[in-house]
Amino acid sequence: MQRIGVFVCWCGSNIAATVDVKRVAETLGQEPGVVYSADYQYMCSENGQQLIKTAIKEHGLTGIVVCSCSPRMHEATFRKTAESAGLNPYMVEIANIREQVSWIHKDIEEATVKAIILGRTAIAKLLLNTPLTAGETGVTKRALVIGGGIAGIQTALDIAEAGYEVDIVEQRPTIGGRMAQLDKTFPTLDCAACILTPKMVDCAQNEKIDILSYSEVEEVKGFVGNFTVKIRKKARYIDEKKCTGCGICMSVCPSKKGLNEFNMNLNNRPAAYIPFAQAIPNVAVIDPEQCIKLKTGKCGLCSMKCEAKAIDYTQQDSFVERNYGAIVVATGFKIADLKYFNEYGYADNKDVITSLELERLMNAAGPTKGTLLRPSDNTHPHVITFIQCVGSRDISGCGKPYCSKICCMYTAKHAMLIREKYPDTEVHVFYIDVRTPGKNYDEFYRRAVEQYDVDYIKGMVGKVYNENGKLMVQGSDLLSNEQITIASDLVVLAAAIEPEPSVRKIATLLTTSIDTNNFLTEAHAKLRPVESPTAGIFLSGMCQGPKDIPETVSQASACAAKVIGLLAKDKLKCNPCVSISDDSMCIGCGTCANVCPYGAITYVDKEFRLGGGKTEVRRVASVNEAVCQGCGACTVACPSGAIDLKGFTTKQIMAEVEAVCKR
Amino acid sequence: MQRIENLMKAKAIELLENGTVNRVLGWTAGDFYYDNTPAIFNSKEEIEKSFVYNSFCGANLSKYLVKERKNEGKILVFLKPCDTYSFNQLVKEHRVNKDNIYIVGIECQGHLSIEAIKAKGIDGVVGLEENGEEVTVKSIYGDKTVVRGEVMLEKCLSCKSKKHVAYDELIIVNEMPEADSMKRFSKVAELEAMTADERFAFWKSELSKCIRCNACRNVCPACTCTKCVFDNPESGVDAKANADKFEEKLFHIIRSFHVTGRCTDCGECSRVCPQNIPLHLINRKYIKDINEFYGEYQAGADTESKAPLTAFTTSDIEPGSNLKEGK
Structure with missing residues (x-):
């Protein structure tokens, strides 16, 4: 028979204000198997832990239940406490009476009863616990970074700097990401390319970094320290090793109709192209949708002219499989679809553009060579109106509920740059609020207003329509409380940002969680912001939430620090809560291996005694405990009920259910 | 139907005698004409004496192969189209060893439900005479002709397919209309x-x-x-x-x-x-x-x-x- 101790924590007033902790301790003290119970102000404090240790020794406890906060907070603490008092750490159960009781209930009676029930549930489970021992696994000293924007680049550089190998997988033909598309960056107005491209070059030159461009993650197996990832290298129809990046294929390619994605589709590019001058790797790619040779079999001009003989029309997608200890998601963002915002006339008017399109129009490498011209007729615009929060902070359901965070600052930047370069222009900005928290940010915005005379109008825009070639922006000026219409030549929408859509698939592959806005969830919003809840998966940049460049770079480096911390370890403690199969019940049907995400289950032919000197050979499941991560998928899939999870056995869970239901 | 039974018996004897298989899984007569039961036959004599196939052989023989896996040698089994689905599923779940099984897929026009026949007021059934859609039920009280579609087993009324999805060879004499x-x-x-x-x-x-x-x-x-x-x-x-x-x-x-x-x-x-x-x-x-x-x-x-x-x-x-x- 077990001797159980119950320890009820007040968590200051966090629990004690809503739960009658004394009554919980007294009532649970009467439960069968419980020989000791106590309550204390802060069970996680040194004194609280000492109280537990003393009780374990004095009362000869064989297991303890701590009624406190979520096990995500202090389960590890109390396991260590128990271990130091000579108890097996898996003889500890936590009843979460804070997040699941005191924080969500107001009525003391109700909360106290629920706390008692949860305590009983933990006791019921603990009565069936058995001591478990953790094994160890090694760590593959190599990291994978998914996404080659500024976030991925910074994380990769920092990891490489610490001496570990890193692979960057980038779905586009070049690394650089969104930042490469920007013209100038706030609040210092230095050119994005000037500060980004040296980092891109560093990546290319760093012997610890391998860039897999035009590639996608196809399959992920394994677990923290030991991931195996299959990467699809999409066919670029160009031999990466031979291509010198001379650009002859681009100039001779007769197909010029492909939309230039790098320039936000504002102009066209050839079927054979290098996205931009500083692309890394500086290797061309052929767009199979546009290439005449690939579509009709006739042409082959680039192949004839290519001196390096790098063109290969027969190239197919290829696959590489590599092992990693850690995986970083740095998939970035895109501009949200504006299809629900017809009032701004984006779809109907060429001169209503997004801010990212404006970046390209103002960039010297852009479609207008940096001269600000209206897309419709290539004339110089005189009145430019910016509209902020297009699709951001939108609770109508058409847009995003969140603030995209970067728009206030880049709009101030755009307004300022236009006024600086074209003093003859008139610039208006419609805003809900101007949000400028950040070093030198508010100063920057004030410069736009005070020094550059940008007309900031507090209010929303109701409609943008075309009248005699002018874009009429109809909105309200809340400060003067009047309806105004501004006849503009160019309208720029600060459209909401959203996570790059491919992140959904990646989150699924990595079995990590995603929130309702498709941003990846961090392990703890405040205290573990760069780790995902899935061990070994880390988050860098916009995939986790809206961020500007300084914030992205800081977070990317923080992420690298976490990865380095993991890769620096030689051994990782395994989770002893792994699956175990009962040979006498297993029928070898193969279902568990089908559902196992870690490939931990194989089958063996075993000989069994039937009695009377007879034997039979049966195929049965065998779990590799070093590979099993204890997810439990097999235990629910097993049709025979032969497989069970140590520490979470079916019996333990049923005992918990019965304890919850018992009145 | 008699013709198919004869073909099945001949095939079973042929495969037993040429050593392809060492036993046969089929049906044998029960206490009554309508309660045919799955059975194992080990010799030509046993086949000739008690092997039965008629429209009261609704039983699916696939499951019996699970137990037979423990025995040595190859076994012949007769499977109706729907039974082959069960067989495949058992192969998929590693419950039977396909290499030790020889499947003869057999014709099926739908099997009969004794409950449905009794519901028509026919008792004491001792035989059947089948002529396409018409089935003459012979009983100790005389013969009565009924429409096949009215006395079939539920599983045959809602037949999912007439296609065998696993077999080594087929015995099909008459066309089987698709379900x-x-x-x-x-x-x-x-x-x-x-x-x-x-x-x-x-x-x-x-x-x-x-x-x-x-x-x-x-x-x-x-x-x-x-x-x-x-x-x-x-x-x-x-x-x-x-x-x-x-x-x-x-x-x-x-x-x-x-x-x-x-x-x-x-x-x-x-x-x-x-x-x-x-x-x-x-x-x-x-x-x-x-x-x-x-x-x-x-x-x-x-x-x-x-x-x-x-x-x-x-x-x-x-x-x-x-x-x-x-x-």
Whole structure:
């Protein structure tokens, strides 16, 4: 028979204000198997832990239940406490009476009863616990970074700097990401390319970094320290090793109709192209949708002219499989679809553009060579109106509920740059609020207003329509409380940002969680912001939430620090809560291996005694405990009920259910 | 039908004598003309003496192969089209060893239900004479001719296919008309159209007839566990005292979940039920749901494909999106 101790924590007033902790301790003290119970102000404090240790020794406890906060907070603490008092750490159960009781209930009676029930549930489970021992696994000293924007680049550089190998997988033909598309960056107005491209070059030159461009993650197996990832290298129809990046294929390619994605589709590019001058790797790619040779079999001009003989029309997608200890998601963002915002006339008017399109129009490498011209007729615009929060902070359901965070600052930047370069222009900005928290940010915005005379109008825009070639922006000026219409030549929408859509698939592959806005969830919003809840998966940049460049770079480096911390370890403690199969019940049907995400289950032919000197050979499941991560998928899939999870056995869970239901 | 039986016997004897197989799994006569039973035949003499095939051979022989796996040598089995689905599913689950089995696929025009014949007022059946759609039932009280479609087993009325999905050779003399697949789910659709209360009342009334004879489990080709949860004192649900009369009927709910995604809809559960509970409808509801949620899937159609419930794809439906009124 077990001797159980119950320890009820007040968590200051966090629990004690809503739960009658004394009554919980007294009532649970009467439960069968419980020989000791106590309550204390802060069970996680040194004194609280000492109280537990003393009780374990004095009362000869064989297991303890701590009624406190979520096990995500202090389960590890109390396991260590128990271990130091000579108890097996898996003889500890936590009843979460804070997040699941005191924080969500107001009525003391109700909360106290629920706390008692949860305590009983933990006791019921603990009565069936058995001591478990953790094994160890090694760590593959190599990291994978998914996404080659500024976030991925910074994380990769920092990891490489610490001496570990890193692979960057980038779905586009070049690394650089969104930042490469920007013209100038706030609040210092230095050119994005000037500060980004040296980092891109560093990546290319760093012997610890391998860039897999035009590639996608196809399959992920394994677990923290030991991931195996299959990467699809999409066919670029160009031999990466031979291509010198001379650009002859681009100039001779007769197909010029492909939309230039790098320039936000504002102009066209050839079927054979290098996205931009500083692309890394500086290797061309052929767009199979546009290439005449690939579509009709006739042409082959680039192949004839290519001196390096790098063109290969027969190239197919290829696959590489590599092992990693850690995986970083740095998939970035895109501009949200504006299809629900017809009032701004984006779809109907060429001169209503997004801010990212404006970046390209103002960039010297852009479609207008940096001269600000209206897309419709290539004339110089005189009145430019910016509209902020297009699709951001939108609770109508058409847009995003969140603030995209970067728009206030880049709009101030755009307004300022236009006024600086074209003093003859008139610039208006419609805003809900101007949000400028950040070093030198508010100063920057004030410069736009005070020094550059940008007309900031507090209010929303109701409609943008075309009248005699002018874009009429109809909105309200809340400060003067009047309806105004501004006849503009160019309208720029600060459209909401959203996570790059491919992140959904990646989150699924990595079995990590995603929130309702498709941003990846961090392990703890405040205290573990760069780790995902899935061990070994880390988050860098916009995939986790809206961020500007300084914030992205800081977070990317923080992420690298976490990865380095993991890769620096030689051994990782395994989770002893792994699956175990009962040979006498297993029928070898193969279902568990089908559902196992870690490939931990194989089958063996075993000989069994039937009695009377007879034997039979049966195929049965065998779990590799070093590979099993204890997810439990097999235990629910097993049709025979032969497989069970140590520490979470079916019996333990049923005992918990019965304890919850018992009145 | 007699012709097919003769061909089957000849084939069995041929394969036994040329050493291809060392035993034969087929049907033998029971106490009555209509209760033919699965049986193993080890010699030409046994085949000649007691091998039977007529329209009362509805039993699915696939499951018997699980037990036969323990015995040495290759076995010949006669499988009707629907039985081959069960066979494939057993291969997929590694419950039978295909290399040690020789399958002869046989013609099936649909098998007869003695219950349906009795319902027509015919008792004391001693023989059959079949002529296409017409079946003359011979009884000790005289002959009576009925339409085949009116006296078939439920599983044959809603036949899912006339195509053998696994065989080494076929014995087919007459053409087998393709099944009307739409008909298969019509009763399920009726149940779906009920309100939750009506549906509960329907199942409560049906399942309350259950006498827990375990025939459905014992005949089910998907129920092949070495130790059934209901026979296992360790499981905590064996011979459990029931809080109310309906609780024991959870046996059927648990069992149907157990076979979901693996059930080929062979209909044996309903065929053998002495209380005539339409058990196949529970399974068929899950099959219909799987088809709707994950795309058409027929368990046992092959031996390689991944079953929708144990394979994840990014196009799987999101949890909760199926929670519509009345479903």
